[in-house]
Amino acid sequence: MxxxxxxxxxxxxxxxxxxxxxxxxxxxxxxxxxxxxxxxAPPVPGAEAAGYCRALDAALPAELLGHARRDPSPASPYTAAWASAPRTVLTCGGDRPAYLDAFDRKGPCVDGVSWGMDEDGSGGYRFATGLRKAYVEVEVPAGAYGNYADPLSSFAAAIRSSVPVIDGTDDSKCQDD
Structure with a gap:
């Protein structure tokens, strides 16, 4: 049939x-x-940075300015995300972002943590710590917050307590803008 x-x-x-x-x-x-x-894709940090990043992951907030934490896949202690639209993503332990080498890319100092910054090409910004023993990078999408730097204050205490400054530097004395 x-x-x-x-x-x-x-x-x-x-x-x-x-x-x-x-x-x-x-x-x-x-x-x-x-x-x-x-x-x-989670970064692959060295052993020392991996320890700092795992401690940072445990200290990160469950909510970021009203947005619940919703980690990306694959699950990793080196990546975190919050459900802003589009989402805010934090990575820890990656390579040093090239924009940290440009003097004109110096970003804000927020609650004792210095940040370098770069535009992402879509109206949002990328921020990275430069004076810490593990690089922490935050991608802030355009329009997710009233001010593009608003999320940084939510991360400052966790970064200060988990990721030490590079020997011979004093990130804690940066001037808050």
Missing amino acids: SYRDLLNRLPAPVRWLAPPAVLLACTAGLVASWSGEPDV
Whole structure:
């Protein structure tokens, strides 16, 4: 018996509704798979930085200015995210961001933590600590907060308590803007 014969044995309403139902199910599956946030590849820190980053991960806030923490996949103690739209992402232990080398990229000092900053090309900003034993980088999306630097104060205490300054530097005496 052919496929056409099997299809003709079905009642007419079933034959008419089956193709749109299959199309709708496929479309819903595709939309669901595309609607999630992209994965964040966790950095691979050295042993010393990894310890600092794990301590930082444990000290980070569960909520960031009203946005719940929703960590990216794959799960890692070196990445964290909060559900702003689009999300705010923190990474720890990555390579030194190149923008920290540019004097004109000096960012704010927030609650005793110095930051370098760079525009992300989409209206948001990237911030990175430069005087700590592990680099902490925060991606702040455009429009997620009243001021692009607002989230930094929520991270300052956790960074100060978890990631020490590089020997011979004194990040704690930076001037808050």
